Amino acid sequence: MKLSFYTYFCVCFSIILLLNCSKNDFDSQYIQKTYVxxxxKHIHIVIPYNQQPPYNLHVPIQIFGTSLTTEDSIKIHSKNDWLIANIDYTCEHIKRIATQTLHDSVSLSVASSKFYNNTLYSIDLEITSFGNQIEVSKNNNSCKVSFIKESFSQFFSGTYSCFETSTNSTYEVTFRTLSTQSNKIMNQNFWDFPESGQEVEYIFSLDEQTVEIPEAYFTDKLGNTYTVKGSGTYTLDGNFIVDFFMYLANGDLYQSGRHIFTKL
Structure with missing residues (x-):
């Protein structure tokens, strides 16, 4: 019985040892190659509102395994049922990969002939082997590249740094968009002292690059209610300046100043 158990143990141990050796041999062979x-499998790109066509997109690729000792190339195929290659868009067909490269990108340029704001598009890309050194990984050899150009209101929404001249203070504010088709956004932290849920509306003129706070009521955390209004200008880097006025219920001016909003 003891001999049988000992023999069984030795056989099992030998099998495990052989399996480990095989795995190590496989790993050793695997890392001797360069993969791309x-x-x-899916990359999403948002094109800023202020970017002008053609829209130059950069789709990332990664190289792993053994580092390249000499320059090599890969081939990229593209497909889309709505956008026509070399007319509506162009894709980098042959990509040169330099030695020691770990990260690179494939260039994708989209014309504006069929392109509309706030509309999602996608182009399918596939990598195939072209040179002698680089092999294509079977994991993510293809990728669906989705892209959309943000709307005007989306461009001016998000987090901003606000410098307030009347109090010489700086604080963060968040603007939310009402609709992708709208030129109105809502300030969720007006005066850095809003009652919960209080927002102030800002209306942007698309033609004159001006901003307006239409006259409205605003309540602070202490329950005090003011009439607020203001006006200013914006630039297409996402920043804007607004002169604001706050009035008491009796019509007296309570505070005025300038808010300088810098996109974060």
């Missing part, structure tokens, strides 16, 4: 792939 997309970081994921």
């Amino acid at each position: 792939e997309f970081p994921s």
Whole structure:
């Protein structure tokens, strides 16, 4: 019985040892090659509102395994049922990969002939082997690149740094968009002292690059209610300046100043 158990143990141990050796041999062979792939099967890109066509997109690729000792190339195929290659868009067909490269990108240029704001588009890309050194990973050899150009209101929404001249203070504010088709945004932290849920509306003129706070009521955390209004200008880097006025219920001016909003 003891001999049988000992024999069984030796056989199992030998099998495990052989399996480990095989795995190590496989790993050793695996890392001796250079592989290329997309970081994921789906990449989403948002084109800023102020970017002018053609829209130059950069789709990341990654190289892993053994470092390249000499320059090599890969081939990229593209497909879309709505956008026509070399007319509506162009894709980098042959990509040169330099030695020691770990991260690079494939250039994708989209014309404006069929392109509309706030509309989602996608182009399918696939990497195939072209040179002698680089092999294509089977994990992410293809990728769906989705892209959309943000609307005007989306461009001016988000987090801003606000410098307030009347109090010489700086604080963060968040603007939310009412609709992607709207030129109105809501300040969720007006005067850095709003009652919960209080927002102030800002209306942007698309033609004159001006901003207006239409006259409205605003209540602070202490329950005091003011009439607020203001006007200013914006630039297409996402920043804007607004002169504001706050009046008491009796019509007296309580505070006025300038808010300088810098996009974060």
